[in-house]
Amino acid sequence: PTKQPQKDKNEAVNLKIQKECPKVVNVVDLEELGDKTCYCRCWRSKKFPLCDGSHNAHNEETGDNVGPVVMKRNK
Numbered sequence: 001p002t003k004q005p006q007k008d009k010n011e012a013v014n015l016k017i018q019k020e021c022p023k024v025v026n027v028v029d030l031e032e033l034g035d036k037t038c039y040c041r042c043w044r045s046k047k048f049p050l051c052d053g054s055h056n057a058h059n060e061e062t063g064d065n066v067g068p069v070v071m072k073r074n075k
């Protein structure tokens with residue numbers, strides 16, 4: 001088998017959220033969801049796992065195009 005190239009630590013997606021944990025997992029109780037909740041996918045939110053709009057600055061700085069996942073209740 002060919003050896004996988006060593007990943008550069010600088011390629012990490014998560015720069016500072018719960019770095020003491022081996023894996024960041026968020027469990028959401030569906031019953032506690034409001035009519036609309038936005039979850040961060042850029043890993044830059046200060047309110048992680050919720051989106052706080054930080055993806056806008058990240059996208060401007062890096063040319064990236066990430067945004068939240070929006071959980072919306074049908075009415």
Ligand code: FES
Pocket residue numbers: 039040041042043044045050051052053054055056066067068069
């Ligand atoms: Fe991360 Fe909005 S702040 S997706």
